Amino acid sequence: MPSKQPFPTCKILGVNIAVTNMKKTVEYLDAHIKELSGAYICVSNVHTTVTSYNDENYRAIQNRAVIALPDGKPLSVVCRKRGFMEAERVTGPDLMRETFLLSAKKGWRHYFYGSTEETLQALRAALEKTYPGIVIAGMYSPPFRPLTAEEDRQDIDRINQAQADFIWIGLGAPKQERWMAAHQEKVQGLMIGVGAGFDYHAGTLKRAPLWMQNHSLEWIYRLLQDPVRLLRRYLMTNTKYIWLISRENRKMKKRGV
Numbered sequence: 001m002p003s004k005q006p007f008p009t010c011k012i013l014g015v016n017i018a019v020t021n022m023k024k025t026v027e028y029l030d031a032h033i034k035e036l037s038g039a040y041i042c043v044s045n046v047h048t049t050v051t052s053y054n055d056e057n058y059r060a061i062q063n064r065a066v067i068a069l070p071d072g073k074p075l076s077v078v079c080r081k082r083g084f085m086e087a088e089r090v091t092g093p094d095l096m097r098e099t100f101l102l103s104a105k106k107g108w109r110h111y112f113y114g115s116t117e118e119t120l121q122a123l124r125a126a127l128e129k130t131y132p133g134i135v136i137a138g139m140y141s142p143p144f145r146p147l148t149a150e151e152d153r154q155d156i157d158r159i160n161q162a163q164a165d166f167i168w169i170g171l172g173a174p175k176q177e178r179w180m181a182a183h184q185e186k187v188q189g190l191m192i193g194v195g196a197g198f199d200y201h202a203g204t205l206k207r208a209p210l211w212m213q214n215h216s217l218e219w220i221y222r223l224l225q226d227p228v229r230l231l232r233r234y235l236m237t238n239t240k241y242i243w244l245i246s247r248e249n250r251k252m253k254k255r256g257v
Contacts (some may be wrong), residue, residue: 045072104133114170
């Protein structure tokens with residue numbers, strides 16, 4: 001596996017967020033997909049960054065990733081304000097789309113771990129229709145409870161037998177990042193935690209309009225679709241993120257950074 005970050009990073013609340021864009025990211029994955037087997041990529045946003053600030057172990061998991069991508073627009077905005085003008089947002093669903101588009105040509109194999117059986121069935125149908133020639137090497141919806149050691153071993157065996165290049169993890173944060181870190185070098189293939197990415201590509205959730213994405217308002221669109229689960233998270237994490245970033249900026253200004 002690569003021994004260092006492939007891109008410059010901007011430290012935000014202790015997390016090393018990659019300074020990259022979609023083109024550079026996909027080109028890197030294309031050139032290094034085989035040697036990335038057993039590694040993982042975090043798709044980071046406001047929620048994961050604030051969680052990392054509060055949890056030292058989770059922060060270490062984010063920083064052990066080969067890349068922590070700026071999925072959330074507020075992260076790429078902070079990167080640019082701190083001098084990394086080339087920083088752009090790289091979302092999980094968009095990264096999935098770009099790899100799917102290249103898959104038939106490159107011969108890439110995909111495994112999907114997480115979500116519900118119903119979503120996985122819808123995802124398979126949607127991908128095979130939208131991306132002709134895509135190879136879905138396997139799909140599995142694990143139980144919504146802690147796994148036994150035997151169940152975990154079976155999951156590892158099932159994934160490795162699929163010989164996938166990309167292992168997409170849809171367990172939601174922070175569970176998916178903890179799962180990837182625990183399975184680093186145990187599974188064969190590059191793990192990427194994409195949260196609701198399964199639902200977007202399956203069509204069970206809709207992406208926000210582009211203008212909302214471009215103005216850091218996608219969270220509102222998601223909140224309207226799932227208010228019960230997301231209201232408390234967004235109220236707490238978004239507010240805390242703004243306060244923490246403001247405080248961090250003041251400290252950096254005092255140090256002349």
